[in-house]
Amino acid sequence: xxxxxKTVKANGITLxxxxxxxxxxxxxxxxxxYTSTMLSWPEELMEGLRAExxxxxxxxxxxxxxxxxxxxxxxxxxxxxxxxxxxxxxxxYKVRDMAADGIGLMDAxxxxxxxxxxxxxxxxxxxxMAIHFxxxxxxxxxxxxxxxxxxxxxxxxxxxxxxxxxxxxEEREDVIRHRMKxxxxxxxxxxxxxxxxxxxxxxxEFDHMYYPEGAVRQYAAIVGDGSRVEELKQVRVxxxxxxxxxxxxxxxxxxxxxAKSVPGAKHxxxxxMGHDLPVELCPRYVELIAGHAxxxxxxxxxx
Numbered sequence: 001x002x003x004x005x006k007t008v009k010a011n012g013i014t015l016x017x018x019x020x021x022x023x024x025x026x027x028x029x030x031x032x033x034y035t036s037t038m039l040s041w042p043e044e045l046m047e048g049l050r051a052e053x054x055x056x057x058x059x060x061x062x063x064x065x066x067x068x069x070x071x072x073x074x075x076x077x078x079x080x081x082x083x084x085x086x087x088x089x090x091x092x093y094k095v096r097d098m099a100a101d102g103i104g105l106m107d108a109x110x111x112x113x114x115x116x117x118x119x120x121x122x123x124x125x126x127x128x129m130a131i132h133f134x135x136x137x138x139x140x141x142x143x144x145x146x147x148x149x150x151x152x153x154x155x156x157x158x159x160x161x162x163x164x165x166x167x168x169x170e171e172r173e174d175v176i177r178h179r180m181k182x183x184x185x186x187x188x189x190x191x192x193x194x195x196x197x198x199x200x201x202x203x204x205e206f207d208h209m210y211y212p213e214g215a216v217r218q219y220a221a222i223v224g225d226g227s228r229v230e231e232l233k234q235v236r237v238x239x240x241x242x243x244x245x246x247x248x249x250x251x252x253x254x255x256x257x258x259a260k261s262v263p264g265a266k267h268x269x270x271x272x273m274g275h276d277l278p279v280e281l282c283p284r285y286v287e288l289i290a291g292h293a294x295x296x297x298x299x300x301x302x303x
Contacts (some may be wrong), residue, residue, distance in 0.1 A: 001037070005066065010104030011097070016107060017059035018064035020046065025055040026138070027111050028293065031102055032058070033120030034222065035215045037065035037208050040201070044279045048286035054115070055292070059105055061125075063214030073213070074220040082224070089224040092217050095101075096120075096225075099128035103136055115293045117141040119277065121218065124148070127228055127258070130235045131281055139238040139296035141289050145274055146248055146254025147261055148227045159186045159248040160277070166212075175210060176202045183276065186249040190235060190272025191280045232261035238296035239265040242288060244273025266292065 007016050018038060028049055032040050038058040050056045060067035061264035072092035082089040102125065106114055115138045118126035123145020130140045141209035146152060155163070167178035179202040180195075187193065193201070239262045243255025252269060268288055273281060 007066070008105065008108040011100045012104075013068040013070075013101065014170070015059050015062075015068070015101060015105050015108075017057060018055040019109065020050055022050075022055060023062075024177070027106070027109075028054040028056055028282075028289075029102055029106065029114045029116045030056065030058040031116060031118035031121045031122035031125045032061060032064075033118075035064060035295070036120075036216055037205050039065070039204050039208050042277050042279050042282055044282035045285055048282055049058050049289065052286060054290070055113075057109070058280055059102070060147050061122075061218070062093065062101055062210075063217050064098045064211060065209045068216055069211060069214060073216055074224075076177075076220050076223055079220045079224045083226045084168075090225045091220045093221055094133070095124050095221050095226060096132060098125045098221065099132060102126075102129060103133050106136060106234070112136070113138050115139045115141075115289075115296070117143065117289060118145065119143045120145055120275065121222055121224050123258075124222065124225065124228070127232060127235075130237045130239065130262075131228065131231045134235065134237050137237045138207060138233050138237055138300070139240070139293050140235075140247055141240045141292060142255075142258055143242045143244065143277075144244060144255070144273075145241075145258060147229050147257045148222075148225050149229050149257050150227060152253050152257055153251045155250065156248040162186065163249065170210070170212070172203075172204040172206055172210075176205055186247070186275040188244060188274040188276055188278045188281070191278030193276075193278070212284060215223040229257070229261045231292035232258070233263065235262045235263075238292065238299065240288065241265055241267045242270065242285070244270050245274070246272055247275045249275040
């Protein structure tokens, strides 16, 4: 399916998005993860959700893809130190600002409420949506994400090294091969992508927009957000947590802590899933997300 991208002013910046419709259906907003663009979502997942009757909307976060780029290069070590010491970090923007971007997109599209789903950093963003904008949400799905709790186990050394490594150059082929190597480290061990499929995905994202400077600001926003545990305890939006049992980048304890923090949250652990969305699991994701969303709608209608 061809991507029909548009831009709109939302929360004071220009956001790049795609609205698959249908226009009259209940909206489902997809929020992608750290440095990834809206092109990272599997077609099988988006079309599966659309077939379930949702109006599927995805967008590029600030500092990636075709969405507006910000300014400032924070020192991540200084940001981490400030958080440890209980000080407000000096960062260009916060995860809360990224959450407000998604709400701003809803405003621009005339949507009062929507289901939201986020992966990895996108999970953090939808958690912030639930904390600060609960009246705008029908339900939340947080996938392979965490709470920012400093006491939780960290990423494996290999996964963190892969995340932070830099390509040999900024030439297209070097960047694509570098990204393929990194994704191999934290992919789902039970569902590895073929070299051809992985190359195509990495090439597609590079061609959409390669902007490494944005990664620094996004990472600073993640580190600067600190722990959301106490705030998540106040969330009353229907909440689904999905995590893989083989995730080396955000260990399963991140999903456990998220589900434990949000009252009444449903927690699903998927065997053989790492830190990605394998196409083989898309029918399962669709079943989980659609079921959760419809249950939330029924509950709201009965109240």
